[in-house]
Amino acid sequence: MFNFTLGSGRANADISQVFDVVVIGGGPGGLSAAMYAGRYSLKTLLIEKKVVCGGQMATISSIENYPGLDKPVSGSHLAGEMESQAVKMDVKILHGQVTSVNFADEIKELNTPKGLIRARTVIICTGAQPRMLDVPGEKEHMSKGVSYCATCDGHLYLDKTIAVVGGGNTALEETVTLSKFAKKIFLIHRREEFRADKLIRNKVKAVPKIEFLHNATVRKIDFSHESNKHILVSVKGEERTLDVDGIFIFVGIEPHSGIFGDTLKLKYGFIVTDEEMGTNVEGVFAAGDIRSKNLRQIATAVGDGAIAAFSAAKYLAD
């Protein structure tokens, strides 16, 4: 018997049982998958490594683009609502980290510091996080001028001046997206050559409002004064101050897939699934940002979660 944190309360649940569904990760994808699995009357356990659920969503101060929200809400609020909804469906929540998995047999095994957990199906929702630059001012101004998502924040920079950092496909694709809003973009890349594919390189080069800063690295982000927002950039060894209203950082995404690499098919570290969220292993599904896909949003994660739970239920019924 182990102690599980259940929403706002605590209860004991027996982890010696074999669960129908174990969801790994308590972000929007995981909470959605667990809630749907609960609604299918499946014995469901959600394992979240942090002490609270919500994942990246819980760190967002104001969510505006999730359908159904007339007014913006905080990510932690939305996470709390999703968690309560799952717990109402009798989903058990264990706060602890899955350290290794064995998907070789019909009953899947998951090792946690709290003991071995067994499941007929597993839905992986471990997410991913944008890589940070790790420069002064970045953390302090996150969501206050520092962004990692053009879809989420691009519209805030209509007719404004912004900087974009990175030289990969994501940075260049998002620069093109952002050029529909911003009046000027400094594209900052640490090397002479872009890593991105030729097609997107050519697209970016055709946008006149983009100023390219190669061999350039951001040294400091200072957005503390509303009237004097700027970043310090070292360009070919010389320091330059750029007056910008915001900075978008696209220097890679770190998927939380380390423990699955030996078993599951990955693409650039993300789990490859079919349209039903099935992986290359029967009975193992993935949902949310950990999937190999193009758009990572709360809305897409909850959609993935619903489909994954449906597929798990279908697999169990079959």
Ligand code: NAP
């Ligand atoms: P990525 O390809 O790894 O590119 C990351 C970029 O950030 C690189 O230009 C890298 O510079 C730079 N960078 C990394 N750390 C940095 C740091 N600390 N400071 C400054 N710059 C830094 O990442 P991604 O663009 O997110 O793409 C991830 C994967 O998905 C890639 O394999 C990509 O091809 C793929 N993808 C494909 C598509 C598509 O096919 N349409 C779209 C998006 C992504 P260096 O080049 O100097 O290392």
